[in-house]
Amino acid sequence: MSKKLLFKPKKAYLDTVNIESIKLKNPLKNQLLILDLNGTLVSRVRSNKSMYVRPYSQQFLDYVFENFNVMLWSSAQPHSVHNMSRLFGKHKEKLSVIWDRTSFGLTKSDYNRKVLTIKDLDIVWKYFDGKYNATNTILLDDSPKKSQLQPYNCVHPSEFEHGSKAFLSSGESELLHVLDYLKVLQFQSNVSNYIREHPYDTLSNDTTHNIFESEFYLFADDYDKTGLIVDLQQRQQGDSSKDGASVLITNMANMKLQ
Numbered sequence: 001m002s003k004k005l006l007f008k009p010k011k012a013y014l015d016t017v018n019i020e021s022i023k024l025k026n027p028l029k030n031q032l033l034i035l036d037l038n039g040t041l042v043s044r045v046r047s048n049k050s051m052y053v054r055p056y057s058q059q060f061l062d063y064v065f066e067n068f069n070v071m072l073w074s075s076a077q078p079h080s081v082h083n084m085s086r087l088f089g090k091h092k093e094k095l096s097v098i099w100d101r102t103s104f105g106l107t108k109s110d111y112n113r114k115v116l117t118i119k120d121l122d123i124v125w126k127y128f129d130g131k132y133n134a135t136n137t138i139l140l141d142d143s144p145k146k147s148q149l150q151p152y153n154c155v156h157p158s159e160f161e162h163g164s165k166a167f168l169s170s171g172e173s174e175l176l177h178v179l180d181y182l183k184v185l186q187f188q189s190n191v192s193n194y195i196r197e198h199p200y201d202t203l204s205n206d207t208t209h210n211i212f213e214s215e216f217y218l219f220a221d222d223y224d225k226t227g228l229i230v231d232l233q234q235r236q237q238g239d240s241s242k243d244g245a246s247v248l249i250t251n252m253a254n255m256k257l258q
Contacts, residue, residue, distance in 0.1 A: 007118060007148040013192075016134040017152050021193040027186035032096075032132040033068035034124065036141040037084045038076060043162040048080065052162035053087045053215040053227060060175040065091045067186065068138075071124070073099040075117040075146070083219045087227070097127070121150040134192040138185060140178065152196040155181060162214060162232060171210035171233065174202065 009017075038044050042051045064070055072095050074081045081100040085092055104117050119139060125132050139147055139154045147154035157174045161167060181200050188194040215227030 006116070009149055009151065013134055013150060016190070017192045017196055019135070019190050019193055021188045021190035021197075024187045024189060027067070027183070028136070029067060029186075030136070031068050031186065031191065032124070032128070032137045033064055033070050033182070034073050034119075034121075034137070034139045034141075035064075035070060036139075036143075037072070037074040037081065039142040039159045039161075040140060040157060041160070042084050042087055043160050044080075044084070049220065050216065050218045051084055051087075052230075052232070053217070054160045054175055055172055055211050055213055056175040056209075057087060057215070058089075060179055061088065061091050063179055064182065065094050068182075069096055070094065071096045071099070073103065073119055073124075073139075075101055075104065077101045083217075086217055086223055087215065089226075116145060118149060119146045121153060135190040138182065138191055138195075150192070152192040155195070155200045156202070157200075158202045168212075168232060170207065171212040173207065173209040173211065174205065176209055177202070177205045 035041060038051075040054075041057060042053050044051045070091075072081070072085065074084070076084065078100045081098065085098065088095070101111060101117070103123075106115070106117070119141065121134070121137060121139065124137065134150065134153055137150075137153050139150070140157070141147060141154060142157055142159040144151070144154070144156050147156075155178060157178050158172075160172075160174070178200070184198075185191050185194060212231050212233035213229055214232055216230045217225075217227045
């Protein structure tokens with residue numbers, strides 16, 4: 001049985017969600033897009049000394065930085081956020097703000113242990129002095145639990161795990177589908193209303209463009225060093241047995257950050 005949500009949206013938020021979204025003639029260029037890192041755009045290796053970047057990330061980032069005001073909000077600690085942020089490359093300087101684990105108001109005890117972190121968008125809207133609200137803010141995060149207070153402003157892609165059996169057997173193109181959905185949201189006067197009525201559905205994604213290629217970054221390398229493009233699909237040479245493929249999948253899965 002799944003755990004019940006611990007937090008409920010405020011009435012004022014739900015009132016805004018109930019305002020019917022109107023399809024605009026031209027796409028908006030001033031919506032706020034809040035990006036998550038681990039599990040959404042990257043997959044850290046268990047040792048936390050390297051990471052794999054989600055397929056199609058550069059195509060995704062090129063578009064969103066051109067068409068949205070982009071900020072970063074991760075529950076990881078500052079040094080980890082700094083390391084993972086190298087995936088942004090030339091786009092990093094365009095981030096409106098970078099928030100990490102210090103931005104959740106956690107106690108010292110909770111900061112240093114694994115606890116549920118809620119991304120309360122009221123904090124974001126206050127930071128931007130009311131420029132953004134439920135009608136024009138989109139949070140991209142693989143974890144629905146983190147968006148309990150403003151559930152209809154969130155797009156939840158499947159969790160990216162570079163060593164998972166699903167990825168190693170089928171690859172993925174999740175960010176392309178997220179991008180298609182964001183392009184629809186650009187034409188909406190109230191994204192929270194639209195998302196409630198037409199939520200993003202990762203299960204309906206077309207797999208035609210699935211790939212296994214990922215950028216790999218070693219955190220010990222020069223910060224500005226370009227990631228190494230690797231193909232994570234298991235490759236069988238000659239008449240390699242299925243057992244051999246299974247071993248490879250197991251080894252890759254064991255590299256996943258716990």
